[in-house]
Amino acid sequence: xxxxxxxxxxxxxxxxxxxxxxxxxxxxxxxxxxxxxxxxxxxxxxxxxxxxxxxxxxxxxxxxxxxxxxxxxxxxxxxxxxxxxxxxxxxxxxxxxxxxxxxxxxxxxxxxxxxxxxxxxxxxxxxxxxxxxxxxxxxxxxxxxxxxxxxxxxxxxxxxxxxxxxxxxxxxxxxxxxxxxxxxxxxxxxx
Amino acid sequence: xxxxxxxxxxxxxxxxxxxxxxxxxxxxxxxxxxxxxxxxxxxxxxxxxxxxxxxxxxxxxxxxxxxxxxxxxxxxxxxxxxxxxxxxxxxxxxxxxxxxxxxxxxxxxxxxxxxxxxxxxxxxxxxxxxxxxxxxxxxxxxxxxxxxxxxxxxxxxxxxxxxxxxxxxxxxxxxxxxxxxxxxxxxxxxxxxxxxxxxx
Numbered sequence: 001x002x003x004x005x006x007x008x009x010x011x012x013x014x015x016x017x018x019x020x021x022x023x024x025x026x027x028x029x030x031x032x033x034x035x036x037x038x039x040x041x042x043x044x045x046x047x048x049x050x051x052x053x054x055x056x057x058x059x060x061x062x063x064x065x066x067x068x069x070x071x072x073x074x075x076x077x078x079x080x081x082x083x084x085x086x087x088x089x090x091x092x093x094x095x096x097x098x099x100x101x102x103x104x105x106x107x108x109x110x111x112x113x114x115x116x117x118x119x120x121x122x123x124x125x126x127x128x129x130x131x132x133x134x135x136x137x138x139x140x141x142x143x144x145x146x147x148x149x150x151x152x153x154x155x156x157x158x159x160x161x162x163x164x165x166x167x168x169x170x171x172x173x174x175x176x177x178x179x180x181x182x183x184x185x186x187x188x189x190x191x
Numbered sequence: 192x193x194x195x196x197x198x199x200x201x202x203x204x205x206x207x208x209x210x211x212x213x214x215x216x217x218x219x220x221x222x223x224x225x226x227x228x229x230x231x232x233x234x235x236x237x238x239x240x241x242x243x244x245x246x247x248x249x250x251x252x253x254x255x256x257x258x259x260x261x262x263x264x265x266x267x268x269x270x271x272x273x274x275x276x277x278x279x280x281x282x283x284x285x286x287x288x289x290x291x292x293x294x295x296x297x298x299x300x301x302x303x304x305x306x307x308x309x310x311x312x313x314x315x316x317x318x319x320x321x322x323x324x325x326x327x328x329x330x331x332x333x334x335x336x337x338x339x340x341x342x343x344x345x346x347x348x349x350x351x352x353x354x355x356x357x358x359x360x361x362x363x364x365x366x367x368x369x370x371x372x373x374x375x376x377x378x379x380x381x382x383x384x385x386x387x388x389x390x391x
Contacts, residue, residue, distance in 0.1 A: 063259050063286060090259060090286035091323045128287050 007072065010118050015111060017069035017083055017118050024070065024079055025052055031082065031102030039164070040140040041100055065089070067127075071099070071115050073106065080106050083115045085123050085132075093130035093178075095123055099146075112146045120150065121185065124178045131177050137162055138170040147174040151184050201268050201275070205314050210307060212265035212279065212314055219266060219275055220247045226277065226298025234360060235336040236296060259286065263323070267295075267311050269302065276302045279311045281319060281328065289326030289374075291319060295339075308342045316346065320377045328372045333358050333365050343370045347380055 008016035020028070031037050032047040055068060065088045071081035081101040088095040099115045101107055123129045134152070136144045144154070152174040161171035203211035227233055227242050254262060264280030277297035284291040293315060297308055319325045330348060332340040344350075348370035356364035384390070 063261070065259065093289075093324060126287070128289065 009069065010122055012074075012114050012118050014074060014109075015080075015114055015118075016072045016074060017115070017122070018072045018079075020055065020068050020070055021079070022053070022056055025049055027079060027102070028052055028070075028082060031100060034102070036104065037100065037102055040137050040143065041098075042162075063090075067122075069119075071101070071111070073111075078103075080111070081115070083119055085119060085127070088127070088129075093128065095127070095129050095132055097123065097132055097134050107142070112143070113149050116146055116150045120176065120181055124181045125185075129178060131175055132181075133173060133175045136172045136174060137164060138172055139164070144172055144174065150176065151180065152176040201266070203268070204265060205318055207270075207310050207314050209270060210276075210310055210314075211268045211270060212311065212318075213268040213275070215251070215264060215266050217248070217251060220244060220251060222275060223247060223266075223278065223298070226296060229298070229300075231300065232296065232298060235333045235339065235358075260284065261286075263291075263318075265315075267297065267307065269307075274299075276307065277311070279315050281315065281323075281325075284323075284325070289324070291323075291325055291328055293319075293328050293330045293372075295342075303338065308339070309345055312342060312346045316372060316377055320374045326374050330370045330372075331357070331367045332370065333360060333367055335360070335365060340368050340370070343368075346372075347376060348372045349376065 007018040009019055010017040026049065029047055029049050029052050032041075032043055032052070066084060066086035067088075068082065068084045070079050071083050072078070073080045080103040081099065083097075083099045085095045085097055097116065097119045099112050099119070101111055101115075120132060123132050134147060136147060138144075138157075147154075153176065154172050155175045156173040158171040158173065160168035162169055201211070201213040201216075203213050205212040221244055224242055224244050224247050227236065227247075254260075254264075261284045262280065262282050263284065264278065264282075266275045267277040267279055268274070269276050276299040277295070279293075279295040281291035281293055293312070295308055295311060295315075297303055297311075316328060319328050329351075330343055331354065332343060334340075334353070349372070351369045351371045354367040354369055357367040358365050
């Protein structure tokens with residue numbers, strides 16, 4: 001039995017998505033800079049605490065092009081990663097998603113898949129997006145398997161689109177559409 | 192000299208036949224002030240409070256910010272007569288619900304009853320549905336403002352209901368007609384016009 005988490009914005013099974021917590025900035029920044037975590041996370045430059053704090057500052061307009069969550073492990077009652085919807089283009093009703101499991105002992109346990117599912121439910125069910133995309137480096141096999149488990153399709157391969165460990169590598173674009181997700185989501189909740 | 196010429200050329204954002212919807216500019220503030228303060232004009236518009244030039248300036252500048260806009264306003268510019276004659280736009284855009292409120296005001300009254308508002312509204316709807324991808328545009332008109340709701344109905348807005356005693360105008364509480372236009376209505380109308388060889 002998992003404990004009650006009263007911080008949850010979106011309730012899941014093993015995890016909840018909760019609002020970012022300014023008391024956890026040092027933890028978030030540790031994840032962002034950790035060489036193993038950031039290897040496939042497009043963080044080529046160091047993230048300082050001050051830089052991350054900017055996320056918490058009000059921007060002066062009421063609707064932003066991104067939404068950030070902390071991934072909170074219900075059973076272990078702690079923050080283990082970050083999940084976000086970003087690059088929201090409301091006129092196109094399109095956005096990108098990204099998931100980082102910062103605590104490595106939680107890798108390979110279906111956490112990223114669950115976080116991805118919660119983000120898709122949120123993006124399609126609440127933000128009314130039409131298309132949701134994510135970009136995955138080709139050697140990041142774990143992540144593109146997560147995408148395929150979520151029912152996302154590889155719509156394009158961008159050749160030699162990034163440079164990792166001294167080599168140019170391909171970038172895979174995965175996507176899923178609102179209509180397809182709603183069908184899958186309804187089937188899944190029926191079971 | 193060339194800078195003066197540039198200054199006088201408006202920037203069309205959406206092109207029409209008799210009018211363009213052009214980008215607003217600070218030197219039109221006094222003119223817009225005249226429009227919204229004119230007694231005949233404002234009867235059914237913004238209510239009884241005067242707008243000073245300073246207030247209008249502040250409002251204009253507050254909209255020059257970054258981020259996703261909840262508002263898209265244009266000046267209606269008469270192509271042949273080369274002058275700004277009114278305003279139109281979408282306010283209170285709600286991006287998640289895909290909804291916005293439409294407003295319009297032909298400030299120069301000699302252009303009333305010349306199909307200007309109809310043309311401008313059609314340009315605005317095309318922008319709302321084909322460019323901003325909104326699902327619904329609404330508009331409310333005081334029942335006595337026959338000119339405006341005639342335009343709304345001509346363009347294809349559907350009456351959704353009457354808001355009882357919604358506005359206090361000239362000493363009387365007046366009912367408002369609430370109109371709505373759906374994206375599906377727009378594309379249906381467009382398909383019908385296409386099949387008749389007319390462009391929308």
